[in-house]
Amino acid sequence: MLQRGTNYYDGIVGVTQCEIPNKVTFLYNFTLEQYGTYWYHSHFQGQIVDGLKGPLIIYDPKDPYYGKYDYEYIVTLSDWYHTPTGILLPLFRANTYKGADPIPDSGDISGLGQYDCKAAPKNSTCNPNNKIATYVVKKGKKYRFRIINTSALVHFTISIDNHPLTIIEVDGDYVKPITLDAIPINIAQRYSVILDANQPIDNYQIRAHITICTPINNRTLNYNASLNHDVTGILKYDGAEDKLPTSKADSLNYTSKACRDVNPNSLKPYYENKVPKNVISTFKALVTFGSLPTGKGVALINNSSFVPNSNYPTNQQIVEGVDPYKLPSSQNAHVYECNSGDCKDAAVDIYILNNSSDSHPFHLHGHIFYIIYNGENGTGINPPNEKDFNLKDPVTRDVVTVLPKSTTVIRYNANNPGVWFFHCHIQWHLNMGMAAQMIELPSIFKNTTIPADVTGLCVGIDLDKKKDNKNSKTK
Numbered sequence: 001m002l003q004r005g006t007n008y009y010d011g012i013v014g015v016t017q018c019e020i021p022n023k024v025t026f027l028y029n030f031t032l033e034q035y036g037t038y039w040y041h042s043h044f045q046g047q048i049v050d051g052l053k054g055p056l057i058i059y060d061p062k063d064p065y066y067g068k069y070d071y072e073y074i075v076t077l078s079d080w081y082h083t084p085t086g087i088l089l090p091l092f093r094a095n096t097y098k099g100a101d102p103i104p105d106s107g108d109i110s111g112l113g114q115y116d117c118k119a120a121p122k123n124s125t126c127n128p129n130n131k132i133a134t135y136v137v138k139k140g141k142k143y144r145f146r147i148i149n150t151s152a153l154v155h156f157t158i159s160i161d162n163h164p165l166t167i168i169e170v171d172g173d174y175v176k177p178i179t180l181d182a183i184p185i186n187i188a189q190r191y192s193v194i195l196d197a198n199q200p201i202d203n204y205q206i207r208a209h210i211t212i213c214t215p216i217n218n219r220t221l222n223y224n225a226s227l228n229h230d231v232t233g234i235l236k237y238d239g240a241e242d243k244l245p246t247s248k249a250d251s252l253n254y255t256s257k258a259c260r261d262v263n264p265n266s267l268k269p270y271y272e273n274k275v276p277k278n279v280i281s282t283f284k285a286l287v288t289f290g291s292l293p294t295g296k297g298v299a300l301i302n303n304s305s306f307v308p309n310s311n312y313p314t315n316q317q318i319v320e321g322v323d324p325y326k327l328p329s330s331q332n333a334h335v336y337e338c339n340s341g342d343c344k345d346a347a348v349d350i351y352i353l354n355n356s357s358d359s360h361p362f363h364l365h366g367h368i369f370y371i372i373y374n375g376e377n378g379t380g381i382n383p384p385n386e387k388d389f390n391l392k393d394p395v396t397r398d399v400v401t402v403l404p405k406s407t408t409v410i411r412y413n414a415n416n417p418g419v420w421f422f423h424c425h426i427q428w429h430l431n432m433g434m435a436a437q438m439i440e441l442p443s444i445f446k447n448t449t450i451p452a453d454v455t456g457l458c459v460g461i462d463l464d465k466k467k468d469n470k471n472s473k474t475k
C-alpha cells in the first residue's frame with residue numbers, strides 16, 4: 001500500500017515501528033488510493049513463512065474489465081515448511097549452513113497441498129490425504145482468477161490444462177490483455193487472469209510448477225526434502241464427475257519461464273503512463289552474498305548487510321532530529337531531497353546490480369515503479385546505457401525479478417515523503433540483510449507527527465493497562 005502520509009503504519013520493525021508485543025492489539029489505520037490484488041503479511045522474523053499472511057483485494061468501482069468476466073476466485077500459491085521457523089531460522093543462520101536457503105517440503109494452492117507424511121520431519125505436523133484445491137466453473141462463463149505467490153523461497157509457473165489465461169492486472173495495475181498458456185509468478189507478485197470456461201464439461205488439472213531460483217548443494221538446509229515440484233489443483237466444471245483430472249498438459253516449457261517474470265516488454269499498461277523525467281537521485285544497489293568473520297552467511301547491498309534498529313525505528317529517529325545522512329552503515333540508507341527542477345516530476349532510479357548466482361524478486365514499499373530496464377540472465381552488472389531505457393510505455397509493478405548476474409533499473413515518483421523499505425522478497429535473503437531504506441524527502445518528512453500508539457510500541461507497554469483499555473472498550 002502506498003501509505004501516503006501514514007508511513008508509520010507500513011509495518012516494518014526498525015524502519016517504521018517497533019514490534020507489536022504478544023497479547024497487544026494494534027490498529028493499522030490508513031487511507032487507500034489503490035485498487036486491485038494485494039496481500040498482507042507479517043514482516044517480523046519468519047512469521048510469514050509460518051502462515052501469518054493473506055490476500056487483500058480492493059475492488060475498483062471503475063474497473064475497466066468489469067463485464068468481461070462473470071465470477072472471480074482468489075488463488076494463493078505458496079511453499080510450505082513442516083518445520084516452524086522458530087526452529088528453522090536459527091538453524092539457517094547458524095554458521096554451518098553459510099546461509100544456503102532452506103528448501104521447502106511442499107507447496108500448496110490456496111492453503112491446500114498433499115505430501116507423503118512419511119517424509120515429513122520428526123515431530124512436525126503433517127496431515128495425510130489433504131484435500132486438493134478445487135475451483136468450480138460453469139460452462140460458458142468467464143472467471144477472473146487473482147493469483148498471488150505468497151512463498152518464502154519459490155517461483156511458480158501456473159497453468160490450467162486446455163485453458164489459456166489472459167492477464168489483465170499486474171501487481172494492482174491494469175494492463176492491456178495478453179494471453180499465455182502458463183504464467184510465471186515470483187514471490188509477492190500478483191496477476192489477475194481471465195479464464196474462459198469454454199471446454200467440454202470435465203475436470204482439468206491446475207498445475208503450479210515450483211522452481212527454486214537459488215543454488216542448492218548438500219550444505220543447503222533440508223536439501224534432501226522430498227519436495228514435489230508439481231503442485232496440483234482442479235478446475236471442475238459444474239456437472240463433471242467427482243474424479244481426478246486426466247487432462248494432459250499442453251507442451252509446457254517450464255525451463256523457459258523458470259525464475260522469470262512475464263516479459264516486462266510484453267506487458268503494456270492499460271492507461272497511458274507518464275514516466276517522470278526529473279531524476280533527482282540514483283541508487284546503485286550492488287547485490288552480493290558474503291560471510292562475517294565468524295563464518296555466518298550474510299546478504300549484502302553495497303557490501304553492507306541490513307540490521308534493523310528494532311528499538312528505535314528510522315522514521316522516529318528522523319522526526320526526532322537525527323540526521324538521516326549520518327545513520328550507521330548497517331542501516332543501508334539512501335537519502336534524497338528534491339532541490340531542483342519540477343518536484344512533482346521528481347523521480348528516483350534504482351539500479352539493481354545483481355552480482356550473485358540467484359535471481360531476486362525485489363520489492364519497494366510506498367511506491368509502484370516503472371521497469372525501465374530488465375537485463376537478461378548473465379549480462380552482467382555494468383550500468384546499462386540510458387538510451388536502452390524504456391521511458392515510453394514501461395509496465396508498472398511493485399515486485400521485479402532481477403536475474404542472476406544482471407542489472408535491472410526501476411524508476412519511481414519521489415512524491416511520498418517517508419522511510420520506505422526496499423528488499424528482496426525471498427524471506428531467507430531478507431533475514432540475511434538483503435534490504436535498504438529509501439529515505440524520501442526527509443526535510444518534509446521530519447515534520448510528521450507519529451501517533452502515540454506507534455511510538456508507544458517502542459517505550460515498553462504496560463500490558464495490564466493495555467488489556468484494561470481493551471476490556472473497557474468492549475464493555
Ligand SMILES: [Cu+2]
Pocket residue numbers: 358359360361424425426429434
Ligand atoms: Cu534474494
